[in-house]
Amino acid sequence: MEENTMDDMLTESAQAVLAQCCTPQVVRSVEAARDRSAGRELWDQLDALGFLDALVPEEKGGSGLRLAATTGALFAFGSHALPLPAAHTMIARELLARAGIEAPRGPIALALANASRHGTAFVPYGLVAEAMIVETTDGASLVSLADAEVRGHGESLDATVTYPSRASRSLPATVRGVGELGALATAATMAGAMQRVFDMTLAYVNDRQQFGRSLGKFQAVQQQLSVLAEHVAATRVAAQLGCAGHRTSKQRVAAAIAKARASRAAPLVANGAHALVGAMGITAEFDLQLYTRRLHAQRFQYGSESYWDDVVGTHAIDHWSNVAAGVVGIFDALDEAATASA
Numbered sequence: 001m002e003e004n005t006m007d008d009m010l011t012e013s014a015q016a017v018l019a020q021c022c023t024p025q026v027v028r029s030v031e032a033a034r035d036r037s038a039g040r041e042l043w044d045q046l047d048a049l050g051f052l053d054a055l056v057p058e059e060k061g062g063s064g065l066r067l068a069a070t071t072g073a074l075f076a077f078g079s080h081a082l083p084l085p086a087a088h089t090m091i092a093r094e095l096l097a098r099a100g101i102e103a104p105r106g107p108i109a110l111a112l113a114n115a116s117r118h119g120t121a122f123v124p125y126g127l128v129a130e131a132m133i134v135e136t137t138d139g140a141s142l143v144s145l146a147d148a149e150v151r152g153h154g155e156s157l158d159a160t161v162t163y164p165s166r167a168s169r170s171l172p173a174t175v176r177g178v179g180e181l182g183a184l185a186t187a188a189t190m191a192g193a194m195q196r197v198f199d200m201t202l203a204y205v206n207d208r209q210q211f212g213r214s215l216g217k218f219q220a221v222q223q224q225l226s227v228l229a230e231h232v233a234a235t236r237v238a239a240q241l242g243c244a245g246h247r248t249s250k251q252r253v254a255a256a257i258a259k260a261r262a263s264r265a266a267p268l269v270a271n272g273a274h275a276l277v278g279a280m281g282i283t284a285e286f287d288l289q290l291y292t293r294r295l296h297a298q299r300f301q302y303g304s305e306s307y308w309d310d311v312v313g314t315h316a317i318d319h320w321s322n323v324a325a326g327v328v329g330i331f332d333a334l335d336e337a338a339t340a341s342a
Contacts, residue, residue: 010065011072014051018080021045024287030083034127034152036106036145039084043107046086055094062097067246071188071239078192081290083157085109085125087185092133095181099172101142106130110182111161112302113137119163124186124301126159127152133171135178141168156297180252183259183302184242190262190298191239193291194232194269200288201228201273204280221276228272231265238262253315260308266299 021042030038046052054070056062074087085107092108109129111121113136121134127150132143148163202225205215215221238261245254270292274281281288299305 007069007072010051010054010070011076013049014073014076017045017049018076018082022080022082024081024290027081027083027290030128031155031157034157036128036130038128043084043086046084047105052086052089053093055090056097057094060097062093067091067184068240068244071243074185074188074243075192075195075236075239078189078194079196081193081196081294082189083125084128087189088125088129088182091181091185095133095140095175095178096142096171099175101171104131104144108132110178110185111135112179112182117162119165119168121161121163122158123150123161124158124182124298126150126161127157132161133175133178134168135176139173140171140175140178142171143168155293158297158301177251179302180255181246183308184239184246184251184255186298186301187235187242187255187258187262188239190266190295191232191236193295193298194235194262194265197269197273197288197291197295198225198228198232200291201225201276204277215276224272224276228269231269231272235262235265235269253312256308256311256315259303260305260312263299263303263305263308266295270295 026039026042050063051073053062054065054073055067056064058064070090077086088110089108092110093103096103107125107129109123109125109132111123111126111132111134113134114120114122115137121132123129123132123134126132126145130145132145134141134143143161143163144167145161145163147167148161150159150161152159202216205221205225208215210218216225238258242254242258245251248254273288273292277286277288280286281292283289
């Protein structure tokens with residue numbers, strides 16, 4: 001089955017489940033509980049439908065899909081503000097399956113260890129995860145959060161986790177690139193969230209009346225909407241290309257481009273939406289803030305745009321340096337041939 005067809009099928013299934021089970025009320029309840037037990041009914045439904053094993057090889061009991069075939073589902077996670085690390089868990093289960101390790105069935109987060117504090121990591125979704133794959137300078141480890149100290153950050157579900165060595169299990173060297181995989185998953189969910197922010201903003205300005213016509217009819221508003229639409233579209237395309245680079249030699253640079261684009265667009269889309277919606281947008285009752293708060297937080301997860309811009313720039317310099325060296329080598333060979341023939 002072609003990837004586009006499978007992506008469409010998964011997207012439709014994910015949208016249907018999330019529309020029914022991941023309502024704004026559910027998101028608010030999970031964020032308010034800030035507890036590992038929150039959202040378990042929703043999690044069990046996603047797991048039972050096979051979404052979380054989509055990337056696991058078929059011989060290991062999964063669907064054996066490439067990440068590119070699940071991009072639409074990742075967008076759906078973001079567009080419904082899913083308050084659980086489903087995208088992280090999909091990647092984590094694949095990594096563990098390929099390493100021959102049985103994955104925990106609960107939510108698994110992806111994290112990077114604090115280089116200056118051993119046994120400490122900033123963990124997106126840390127308050128609702130049961131385990132994490134954390135990458136250090138020495139390699140990756142699977143860590144149970146049951147015995148860890150978990151400290152939340154503000155109103156988000158992210159946490160700083162301090163874990164004892166007994167809770168950590170070293171993973172084979174094949175489990176690597178956790179940071180770039182986390183960045184890629186985050187970029188894809190951010191793209192879905194930005195699309196929802198744009199749709200909500202468009203609906204608001206078209207419904208809101210001013211001077212006898214909807215706000216959406218004013219040229220200044222239309223210009224601002226077009227700017228938002230450009231950022232949303234660019235982020236979506238970058239995320240799709242990033243997912244297509246999964247498990248290829250271009251994975252790191254593809255993830256870098258996707259995350260840099262998403263992080264750069266996040267404040268522009270969030271702030272632009274709030275500028276158009278006005279004071280209504282920052283109220284707790286209005287759903288817009290469920291997405292914009294998370295976009296601001298996700299901008300910095302696994303590295304901001306400046307970090308990933310450096311990665312992209314270094315890759316470009318290395319690439320063209322190699323090209324230039326090859327060209328010089330050709331001319332040197334031609335000179336030698338000419339000298340020899342003379």
